[in-house]
Amino acid sequence: MCANSEQRRERTPLARSRELQERAAAVIPYASQTGSKRLAQFVQGISPSHIERAAGARLWDPDGNEYIDCNASLGPIILGHNHPAVRAAVSDQLEDGTVFTMEHPLQVGVAEAVTEMVPCAEMVKYAKNGNDVTTLAAKLARASTGRNVIATQGYHGWTDTWTCANQRIAAGIPDKLAAYTKPFEYNDIESVEEIFANHPDDVAAILTNPVNNEPPEDGFLEDLRDLAHDHGALLVFDEVLTGFQAAPGGAQERFDVIPDLACFAKAMANGYPFSALAGRREVMRHMEADDFSYSMTNAGEAASLAAAAATLEILREEPVHDHIREHGRRLREGYNDLAAEHGLETMTEASGFDERFSIGFDVAESDGPVRSLFMQAAHSRGVLFTGSHMPTYSHTDVDIDRTLAVYDDCLNEVKTALDAGDVADRPRGDPIGSTLRQRWEEPA
Numbered sequence: 062m063c064a065n066s067e068q069r070r071e072r073t074p075l076a077r078s079r080e081l082q083e084r085a086a087a088v089i090p091y092a093s094q095t096g097s098k099r100l101a102q103f104v105q106g107i108s109p110s111h112i113e114r115a116a117g118a119r120l121w122d123p124d125g126n127e128y129i130d131c132n133a134s135l136g137p138i139i140l141g142h143n144h145p146a147v148r149a150a151v152s153d154q155l156e157d158g159t160v161f162t163m164e165h166p167l168q169v170g171v172a173e174a175v176t177e178m179v180p181c182a183e184m185v186k187y188a189k190n191g192n193d194v195t196t197l198a199a200k201l202a203r204a205s206t207g208r209n210v211i212a213t214q215g216y217h218g219w220t221d222t223w224t225c226a227n228q229r230i231a232a233g234i235p236d237k238l239a240a241y242t243k244p245f246e247y248n249d250i251e252s253v254e255e256i257f258a259n260h261p262d263d264v265a266a267i268l269t270n271p272v273n274n275e276p277p278e279d280g281f282l283e284d285l286r287d288l289a290h291d292h293g294a295l296l297v298f299d300e301v302l303t304g305f306q307a308a309p310g311g312a313q314e315r316f317d318v319i320p321d322l323a324c325f326a327k328a329m330a331n332g333y334p335f336s337a338l339a340g341r342r343e344v345m346r347h348m349e350a351d352d353f354s355y356s357m358t359n360a361g362e363a364a365s366l367a368a369a370a371a372t373l374e375i376l377r378e379e380p381v382h383d384h385i386r387e388h389g390r391r392l393r394e395g396y397n398d399l400a401a402e403h404g405l406e407t408m409t410e411a412s413g414f415d416e417r418f419s420i421g422f423d424v425a426e427s428d429g430p431v432r433s434l435f436m437q438a439a440h441s442r443g444v445l446f447t448g449s450h451m452p453t454y455s456h457t458d459v460d461i462d463r464t465l466a467v468y469d470d471c472l473n474e475v476k477t478a479l480d481a482g483d484v485a486d487r488p489r490g491d492p493i494g495s496t497l498r499q500r501w502e503e504p505a
Contacts, residue, residue: 072441075126077124078109081110108436109440120445129464131464136306136451139381140331171373175337179313179323187336204353206266212257225241226239269285271303272307283318306451328372333368385453386415387415389418396411396420420446430492
């Protein structure tokens with residue numbers, strides 16, 4: 062096992078985090094702007110509620126505690142936090158301004174860089190979030206084909222176009238919209254064929270994540286492309302997460318299946334708010350039609366364009382992907398080796414790709430308490446475990462070694478608690494899943 066004698070660094074009590082948590086709960090719905098960052102995702106009282114600053118692969122909470130970052134802020138930070146080249150590019154641009162009456166010249170250079178890197182990209186349109194470009198892709202597919210139905214799989218954002226198909230989160234959306242967004246199962250081509258059979262000549266596009274937590278089965282992406290084109294529909298890849306991360310040209314480069322349109326965000330500007338829809342010129346030109354509307358005041362905001370230009374240049378010129386895959390492989394395989402050493406390989410596994418994987422637990426009704434106990438142990442030792450792992454270009458061998466040493470301690474705590482049968486009693490804070498409503502509205 063990893064040496065763990067130096068893992069317990071002195072930690073400052075989370076007084077400032079607690080204060081911010083209470084203030085946020087009073088003025089912000091579920092105290093967070095992002096679902097994956099809401100407090101119910103963490104062990105409240107042990108996990109920090111806010112992060113105040115970051116550099117490279119390290120984060121600091123408002124109480125001064127340091128953490129190794131594991132999930133690259135949900136994916137955008139491919140180079141590392143506050144990367145010097147990106148910071149310098151943005152700083153230089155801020156001297157000249159950010160939004161102007163006309164477009165900034167950077168809009169051309171960034172679009173040209175995208176067309177050089179991304180196989181499907183002949184034209185590019187900018188936005189700010191992944192939601193923006195996935196929704197734009199659906200609208201453009203409908204406009205260019207004259208059809209209504211989108212066959213879809215995976216998460217593509219919160220807009221009506223996508224959440225209408227999931228009644229669990231469809232509050233506030235007219236029921237009738239669900240008739241035009243039809244879900245299918247990943248790696249199940251028959252479920253896609255069924256949508257085409259049920260909606261003959263009315264499927265505008267297949268819009269899918271090219272990969273999920275598991276890779277596509279042999280021939281699946283090719284079958285999606287062929288099925289779409291055989292029926293006059295478009296193939297659209299949601300590469301918000303995989304774009305520029307799975308490979309310089311995204312998952313379409315890695316798996317050599319070229320869609321008609323692709324959606325990008327996250328890693329393309331190393332944390333600055335920027336996204337893009339890219340695709341075949343023939344399709345993208347439909348945005349120039351008199352009856353098609355898409356516009357956004359800040360789509361060409363120059364600070365984010367500068368960040369994107371700097372990020373894309375580094376991704377093209379430096380061995381970023383080799384670095385993150387090697388460090389991801391060491392971390393993923395190292396975790397699984399530790400699980401086996403603790404006799405826990407049947408209940409926990411790091412699975413996925415070297416550059417993006419998740420640590421999961423399978424212990425029936427104890428899953429939540431086990432995950433909470435593991436997270437508590439990691440956070441109290443300075444590793445910001447969230448389940449998902451996306452190494453950055455700034456992670457070092459020291460970061461990986463330290464993370465594995467912490468995970469060794471975490472697995473030891475889990476093993477001890479499972480053997481004693483008291484897992485649920487071990488979390489010192491409110492476990493994962495505890496809601497703010499429970500916390501703040503319980504009787505005194």
